[in-house]
Amino acid sequence: MIDRITHSAPRWLGMVIAFGLTALVMIYLSYLLPRLLPGDFVTSMYSSSQVTLTAEQETELRAYYTEEPGFYRYLARLAGLDWGYSYAFLTPVSTLFFSALPWTLLLLGTAHIVSMFIGFVVGVETAWRRNSRLEKGMVSFMTILEGVPEISTGVILLVLFALHLEWFPAAGANTAYAELSSCAWLIDIGHHLVLPLATLVIAYFPGNFLLARNSMVTVIKQAYITTARAKGLPARRVRYAHGARNALLPLVTRFGLRLAFMITGALVVERIFSYPGLGTLLFNAIKARDLPVIQSVALISSLMVLAIILGLEIIYRIIDPRVEYAH
Amino acid sequence: MGELIKNFRLKVILALMLCILVIPSIPVQAEVKEIRIADSKGDWGYPNPYRHYPRGAGYIRMSWVFDTLIWKDDKGYIPALARSWSYDPNSLTFTFELRKGVKWHDGKPFSSADVVFTVNYYKKHPYHWVLMGDITGAEAHGVNRVVIKLARPFAPFLAYVGGTMPILPRHIWQNVNDPKKYNDSKAFIGCGPYKFVDFNKAKGNYLYEAFKGYYQGRPKADRLIYVKAGNPIMALSTGKVDMANIQPDMGKALEKKGMILIKNARGWNKKLMINHKKPPFNNKQFRKALAYAINQQEIINKAHRGFGTPASFGLLSPDHEFYNQETPTYSTDPLKARQILERLGYLKGPDGFYVKNERPLKIEIVASNITVAGESIEDRDGEVIKRQLESVGIRVDLINLEQATADGRVRKWDFDLAISGHGALLGDARVLNRMISPKFKGSVNSARFGTNKELLKLLKDQITEMDVKKRMALVYKIQEIYADELPAISLYYPTSMAAYNPKKGIRWYYTKGGISIGIPIAQNKMSLIK
Numbered sequence: 117m118i119d120r121i122t123h124s125a126p127r128w129l130g131m132v133i134a135f136g137l138t139a140l141v142m143i144y145l146s147y148l149l150p151r152l153l154p155g156d157f158v159t160s161m162y163s164s165s166q167v168t169l170t171a172e173q174e175t176e177l178r179a180y181y182t183e184e185p186g187f188y189r190y191l192a193r194l195a196g197l198d199w200g201y202s203y204a205f206l207t208p209v210s211t212l213f214f215s216a217l218p219w220t221l222l223l224l225g226t227a228h229i230v231s232m233f234i235g236f237v238v239g240v241e242t243a244w245r246r247n248s249r250l251e252k253g254m255v256s257f258m259t260i261l262e263g264v265p266e267i268s269t270g271v272i273l274l275v276l277f278a279l280h281l282e283w284f285p286a287a288g289a290n291t292a293y294a295e296l297s298s299c300a301w302l303i304d305i306g307h308h309l310v311l312p313l314a315t316l317v318i319a320y321f322p323g324n325f326l327l328a329r330n331s332m333v334t335v336i337k338q339a340y341i342t343t344a345r346a347k348g349l350p351a352r353r354v355r356y357a358h359g360a361r362n363a364l365l366p367l368v369t370r371f372g373l374r375l376a377f378m379i380t381g382a383l384v385v386e387r388i389f390s391y392p393g394l395g396t397l398l399f400n401a402i403k404a405r406d407l408p409v410i411q412s413v414a415l416i417s418s419l420m421v422l423a424i425i426l427g428l429e430i431i432y433r434i435i436d437p438r439v440e441y442a443h
Numbered sequence: 444m445g446e447l448i449k450n451f452r453l454k455v456i457l458a459l460m461l462c463i464l465v466i467p468s469i470p471v472q473a474e475v476k477e478i479r480i481a482d483s484k485g486d487w488g489y490p491n492p493y494r495h496y497p498r499g500a501g502y503i504r505m506s507w508v509f510d511t512l513i514w515k516d517d518k519g520y521i522p523a524l525a526r527s528w529s530y531d532p533n534s535l536t537f538t539f540e541l542r543k544g545v546k547w548h549d550g551k552p553f554s555s556a557d558v559v560f561t562v563n564y565y566k567k568h569p570y571h572w573v574l575m576g577d578i579t580g581a582e583a584h585g586v587n588r589v590v591i592k593l594a595r596p597f598a599p600f601l602a603y604v605g606g607t608m609p610i611l612p613r614h615i616w617q618n619v620n621d622p623k624k625y626n627d628s629k630a631f632i633g634c635g636p637y638k639f640v641d642f643n644k645a646k647g648n649y650l651y652e653a654f655k656g657y658y659q660g661r662p663k664a665d666r667l668i669y670v671k672a673g674n675p676i677m678a679l680s681t682g683k684v685d686m687a688n689i690q691p692d693m694g695k696a697l698e699k700k701g702m703i704l705i706k707n708a709r710g711w712n713k714k715l716m717i718n719h720k721k722p723p724f725n726n727k728q729f730r731k732a733l734a735y736a737i738n739q740q741e742i743i744n745k746a747h748r749g750f751g752t753p754a755s756f757g758l759l760s761p762d763h764e765f766y767n768q769e770t771p772t773y774s775t776d777p778l779k780a781r782q783i784l785e786r787l788g789y790l791k792g793p794d795g796f797y798v799k800n801e802r803p804l805k806i807e808i809v810a811s812n813i814t815v816a817g818e819s820i821e822d823r824d825g826e827v828i829k830r831q832l833e834s835v836g837i838r839v840d841l842i843n844l845e846q847a848t849a850d851g852r853v854r855k856w857d858f859d860l861a862i863s864g865h866g867a868l869l870g871d872a873r874v875l876n877r878m879i880s881p882k883f884k885g886s887v888n889s890a891r892f893g894t895n896k897e898l899l900k901l902l903k904d905q906i907t908e909m910d911v912k913k914r915m916a917l918v919y920k921i922q923e924i925y926a927d928e929l930p931a932i933s934l935y936y937p938t939s940m941a942a943y944n945p946k947k948g949i950r951w952y953y954t955k956g957g958i959s960i961g962i963p964i965a966q967n968k969m970s971l972i973k
Contacts, residue, residue, distance in 0.1 A: 153848075154847075154848045154851045154852070155847035155848050155850060155851035156851070158885075159847065159850050159851050159854055159885070159887070160846075160847040160850065161496060161497055162497050162571075162885070163850040163853075163854060163885065163886065163887040163888075165496070165497040165498045166497065166498060166499050166502065166572070166866070166867060166959075166960060166961070166962065167497040167571040167572055168877040168878075168883045168886050168889060169571060169883065169885050169886070170882060170883060170884075171882075171884040171885065173569065173571060174884070174885040180623070204486075204488065204496070205488070205489070205644055206494065206623060206624055206626065207626070207644070212644060212645070215643075215644060215645040216645045219645065274674075274677070278677060278681065279677050279680065279681065282681050285681075285683060286672065286673070286674060286677045286678060286681060286683070287670075287671065287672040287673050287674065287677075287678060287683075288646065288648075288670065288671065288672070289646060292479075292643070292646065292648040292650070292668055292670045293641070293648065293650045293666070293668050387673060388673060389673060390483075390485070390647075390671050390672055390673040392643075392645040392646040392647070393645075396645075397645070400486060403845070403846070403847060404847075405847055
């Protein structure tokens with residue numbers, strides 16, 4: 117392994133430099149793009165409020181809230197891990213970011229893991245039963261289900277399970293300021309998580325299923341599967357140890373990329389279920405033209421995409437050594 | 444004797460049984476543990492004067508913590524920190540007699556020095572809800588009397604100062620130089636009925652606790668909680684919250700579930716902003732043609748399922764005490780609209796649309812979702828108006844924009860027509876100045892109209908007229924001129940409703956003239972006091 121890494125050091129170095137340059141471009145875009153948004157914080161906050169400002173008051177407020185550090189100062193501040201202050205809350209952006217992040221991780225992380233696991237297992241099992249009525253039915257059903265947008269699923273679940281049956285709460289991540297024991301608090305969080313999580317799982321599961329099934333169909337045609345069968349290995353071992361392991365690679369890619377789009381990925385679901393998270397934070401910041409929050413969330417999310425792509429490059433080499441020797 | 448004792452025992456047993464059966468059915472004034480209010484936006488900033496968002500819902504979040512000199516309920520002004528007030532026209536002063544025994548949340552006593560400090564502090568660090576421009580100063584006359592002096596008569600004083608100015612504790616704020624960045628827990632010490640406990644920024648929830656030492660008595664609910672709910676109606680109907688603003692078409696369903704519905708007077712209007720600085724909109728006759736072409740009732744019927752009332756063209760609500768019934772009106776008349784356009788030199792082209800000097804009459808309407816009483820409302824007003832104008836021969840491009848972008852364009856006069864709206868139409872008549880005068884350059888819902896000098900003079904005069912009847916006459920005239928000039932066209936008043944669960948024993952109501960300077964939200968703190 118060490119030999120392999122030492123051998124390919126120049127290639128690793130080139131990759132790291134490429135990623136570093138991309139990160140720099142992303143930092144510049146995160147600085148530039150929010151500034152191109154029409155409107156500004158003072159207009160957004162005051163223009164149609166109960167308060168009507170005179171020209172002098174408006175100028176004064178604009179001077180107070182307009183922050184033009186210039187790109188190099190912005191870069192220096194980022195290097196010092198200073199993300200600036202939110203105009204709307206007048207609190208550090210990092211505080212806002214880290215108070216929203218756990219909820220996004222809980223919702224999105226769980227949704228990805230659950231949908232990937234179920235999608236993978238069901239996909240492998242269905243592929244193994246190729247040409248059966250079950251397989252044909254599942255593929256048709258999942259193709260249709262994949263076309264149903266999250267917004268429709270979310271609203272249907274909301275109306276059915278929150279409004280009519282009243283089994284689950286309609287909004288929020290927990291009962292606000294409820295005086296509960298730790299155990300009851302966890303149950304309350306789980307109770308609130310069910311509907312948004314179900315919406316996301318229903319949205320992600322068909323894609324994972326179809327990918328796993330297609331990948332597995334290709335794998336089971338391979339000669340080594342026939343060999344494994346001929347050796348008299350148990351069917352489950354052939355399916356998972358020989359087949360599914362090799363069908364996993366595209367699913368890992370999908371998982372990584374989905375995770376990278378964590379911020380925007382759950383925006384719709386967060387809005388439907390008033391679930392706190394980075395999507396809601398970004399949405400509100402854009403509406404209020406809260407520039408420091410917009411640029412920080414945009415930057416962190418884009419750097420996250422980059423980091424995950426880099427991570428995937430490394431994971432590929434570990435899962436599938438063919439990638440390393442592809443050149 | 445034995446028989447007597449036996450009878451006595453029997454009577455005692457019967458009496459006890461009766462007590463056991465009857466006592467639980469006697470209504471007991473139960474203490475309400477908590478009240479939950481749903482809100483679809485959630486985040487309205489921190490509840491102190493310098494950190495709440497400048498919309499009505501933000502002011503209300505703050506009003507639970509900070510009290511004003513006077514307040515309003517459903518009948519009008521009532522005493523708050525001041526038990527009485529008077530105006531002396533000779534010395535141009537308002538005198539407030541303050542209540543005794545008032546305490547701040549930290550237990551320190553409130554006095555006239557705090558009021559004097561607040562006036563001076565707001566002059567130095569403006570709080571934009573309060574108009575301090577005409578105030579020259581304040582003096583403490585003893586511990587319980589404050590005299591506020593004016594530079595000139597100022598008719599909206601009670602609305603914009605006495606009933607809106609949150610009083611700050613001098614012992615906390617005297618050393619604060621940048622109030623917007625003052626982030627200490629002491630920044631939320633007021634003398635209002637509730638103490639601020641927490642604001643969860645990520646979740647958009649607020650927690651307040653009753654201030655047991657409140658000078659008007661202990662609040663009815665121990666805890667007050669604002670909950671962010673994407674769909675407040677759903678939260679209300681599933682019993683997760685006790686009160687919420689609702690869409691009127693959900694009223695019946697909620698009533699069936701035992702909720703009480705309350706309807707506000709007409710205090711908020713949707714209006715068509717007109718760029719009267721550029722042709723052809725700078726021509727009054729052209730603006731009148733637009734008014735005749737628009738069918739207010741059709742907009743209400745098609746875009747709001749009939750929930751609303753056509754608006755007065757004079758801006759002030761028909762429910763306002765200064766409303767002029769003689770305000771000019773423009774009943775829908777497409778024929779009249781066409782006649783005006785033809786008099787202005789427009790000719791019908793072969794496609795049915797007007798043309799002048801070989802150039803088609805084509806205008807752009809900017810539409811966006813507007814926030815009404817703190818809730819973002821989606822509608823199809825733009826589509827209906829486009830169809831109405833096209834039916835008289837005006838070609839229309841309808842552009843739907845996100846609100847901040849649309850606001851930015853209106854502010855810079857980069858539009859032809861724009862759909863906007865605002866409230867405060869039941870509050871002090873100064874709203875006419877805010878919504879007409881060109882002084883408010885940055886506003887996106889003010890007509891900013893400076894062409895008619897008589898109108899500008901009347902607007903100025905009504906602010907300094909302290910005699911109610913004389914002021915009313917001025918306001919009548921303003922409405923007439925405004926409706927004749929039509930620098931903007933008021934379209935309709937949407938039906939504004941809230942619903943609450945009566946089981947908690949709280950009666951919520953809409954405040955007369957709106958809370959403070961006219962907030963049309965039924966969350967008056969007095970509901971939890973008396």
